Amino acid sequence: xxxxxxxxxxxxxxxxxxxxxxxxxxxxxxxxxxxxxxxxxxxxxxxxxxxxxxxxxxxxxxxxxxxxxxxxxxxxxxxxxxxxxxxxxxxxxxxxxxxxxxxxxxxxxxxxxxxxxxxxxxxxxxxxxxxxxxxxxxxxxxxxxxxxxxxxxxxxxxxxxxxxxxxxxxxxxxxxxxxxxxxxxxxxxxxxxxxxxxxxxxxxxxxxxxxxxxxxxxxxxxx
Numbered sequence: 753x754x755x756x757x758x759x760x761x762x763x764x765x766x767x768x769x770x771x772x773x774x775x776x777x778x779x780x781x782x783x784x785x786x787x788x789x790x791x792x793x794x795x796x797x798x799x800x801x802x803x804x805x806x807x808x809x810x811x812x813x814x815x816x817x818x819x820x821x822x823x824x825x826x827x828x829x830x831x832x833x834x835x836x837x838x839x840x841x842x843x844x845x846x847x848x849x850x851x852x853x854x855x856x857x858x859x860x861x862x863x864x865x866x867x868x869x870x871x872x873x874x875x876x877x878x879x880x881x882x883x884x885x886x887x888x889x890x891x892x893x894x895x896x897x898x899x900x901x902x903x904x905x906x907x908x909x910x911x912x913x914x915x916x917x918x919x920x921x922x923x924x925x926x927x928x929x930x931x932x933x934x935x936x937x938x939x940x941x942x943x944x945x946x947x948x949x950x951x952x953x954x955x956x957x958x959x960x961x962x963x964x965x966x967x968x969x970x971x972x973x974x975x
Contacts, residue, residue: 867919906944
């Protein structure tokens with residue numbers, strides 16, 4: 753019991769340290785953004801043309817789905833009920849839609865803009881390509897469909913709101929009422945009180961599976 757508490761305390765300390773580092777990066781990014789704005793304005797005055805892309809990934813062109821190497825793998829289920837993706841998960845930035853091998857997806861090509869995942873709870877469906885980018889940053893994504901009980905949805909939302917590097921949203925197309933996803937990993941839980949919820953969060957929030965540990969979960973897409 754003591755070792756578990758020490759592990760939990762160490763994880764919380766590491767996440768707090770990452771959040772402080774993220775805040776420092778955000779300050780630097782704001783300065784860079786100001787400098788970049790000045791350069792862009794200067795270019796416009798000189799007669800340059802600036803192309804602005806939507807954060808949602810709509811490039812105004814073909815809606816043909818981008819290729820995604822995650823379709824070449826498969827899930828294997830461990831004794832603990834956690835499914836692990838066996839196969840390479842692409843990490844390319846794309847602005848088109850992606851046909852993922854699972855719903856919700858657990859990795860693959862994704863939008864350059866991540867979905868905010870600093871305990872963010874969304875009441876409407878979000879774009880898979882933005883959420884996958886959040887998984888790349890070490891977030892756990894809680895999803896639910898219409899069969900999930902309101903009490904469970906409310907309880908899970910409360911847990912997410914107080915947990916950095918998590919996000920939550922509805923997903924009508926998923927096969928089970930409540931599902932938890934991280935980069936390369938996924939499981940179904942029976943309810944908000946299922947002890948596997950806490951176990952999944954403990955293992956995968958900024959866990960060893962994270963391709964980009966400590967990367968930002970703020971200043972991304974908010975809906």
